[in-house]
Amino acid sequence: MKKKEILVLEELLGSNKKIAADIREKLEEKGILAINFLSSPGAGKTSLLERIAERLKPHYKMAVIEGDIETERDAERIRAKGIPAWQIITGGACHLEAKMVGKIFSEIPADLDLLFIENVGNLVCPASYDLGESIRCVILSTPEGDDKPKKYPKAFTTSDCLVINKIDLIPFLPFDLEYARKEALEMNPKLKVFITSALKDSGIDELVEYFLSSLRNLRQ
Amino acid sequence: MHELSIVANLFEILEEKAKEQKAKKIISVKLKVGALSGVVPEFLETAFDIYKKGTIADKAKLKIEDVPFKIQCQKCQAEMVKDDFVFICDTCGSTDLKTLSGTELLLEKIEMELTS
Known part of the structure; x- marks a missing residue:
């Protein structure tokens, strides 16, 4: 019996990384800023996007890719704001992968300014998958507790910005x-931190300004 | 629980390499899994055992090397392992740090039995 050992040193998520790098290059070439929203379920990703849409719609072209295990609900909420939205139904998968985003890439208008990707609600798995975004944004809502960053290290260490949402609930919670x-x-x-309440519409201007200044940098 | 999806990627590479080498079967597979890779080694093992049935790696053994999260201070050059992922130098308090290891999720090597 002839045995052989070969050294491979290949990344297990290498194929995802390659597709993501390709998406990022194409988006940046077109001057489109892509933002990946990560959070646990119910942290307020869609509500924040609704608020962001209200501000951006008169002046910028934005679109949203919605990732969910089931239902078209989130995409419908975004469309109700007059914003184009694609729903990716993962049918059980707990995260979006670059190839899922790649499949709808051809439908994305070339004259877009900002593309938001709302990941499946989950603070663990989505953190391992680069989707070709320029900005990764993790959202932590106050009812989840102030101790979450260290419990979900990958989500917080790989993000560019942190949004602490539902700040209006602070008087009722032991959240420091x-x-x-x-x-x-x-x-x-290096995390940029924003404090918001999507419900009370507070702190959204600062977040929008951060995305717009990132868009300006991308196009420079 | 994205470990099954990662194992599916692993098997794509395994099958490709086995074909290249004209291997009869795969004896063992060695992975390097960083503390900050975002995956749970135990789940990888379970997923591997489910996935391998009926494949070229049917009897293969999965070996996982855990890689600690290690950083180096760019100010005082101290190297340290950070189990708490806190990005502050233990020696001088600087936050100017470079990650040395701990984020990897690598297929390191494959041991196989050849046809001839």
Whole structure:
């Protein structure tokens, strides 16, 4: 019996990374800023996108890719704001992969300014998959607790910005805002932190301005 | 639980390599899994055992090397393992740090039995 050992040193997510790099290159060539929204279910991703849409729609072209295990509900909410939206139904998969985004790539208008990708609600698996985004944005809502950053290290260390949402609920919760901010920044000192309430429509202007300044940088 | 999806990718590579080498079967597979890779080694093992049935790696053994999250301070050059993922130098308090290891999810090597 002849045996052989071969050295491979290949990344297991290499094929996803390759597709993501290709998507990123094409988007950036067209001057489109892609933003990947990551959070646990119910943190307010869609509500934030609705608020962002209200601000961007008069001046910019935005679109949304919605990732969910089931239903077209989120895409319908976005379309109700007059924004084009594609729903990816993963049928059980707990995250989006670059090839899923790649499949609808040809339908994305070339004159778009911002493309938001709302990932499947889950703070674990989506963090391992690059979708070709320019900005990864993790959302933490106050009812989840201020100790979450260190419990979900990958989501917080791979993100560019952190949105702490549902800040209007702080009076009713044992949520220490400064502690949450400190936990996240200790793991990722480069994180840009935004404090919002999608429900009360507060803190959204700052977040939108961050996306727009990133768009300007991309097009420079 | 995206480990099954990762194992599916692993098998794509395994089958390709086995074909290249004209292997009869795969004896063992060695992975390197970083502490900050976002996957659970135990789930990878379970997924591997489910997936391998009826494939060229039917009897293969999966070996996983856990790689700690290691960083180096760019100010004082100290190297340290960070189990808590806190990006602050233990020695000088700087936040100017470089990741040395711990984010990888690699297929390192494959041991196979050849046809001739």
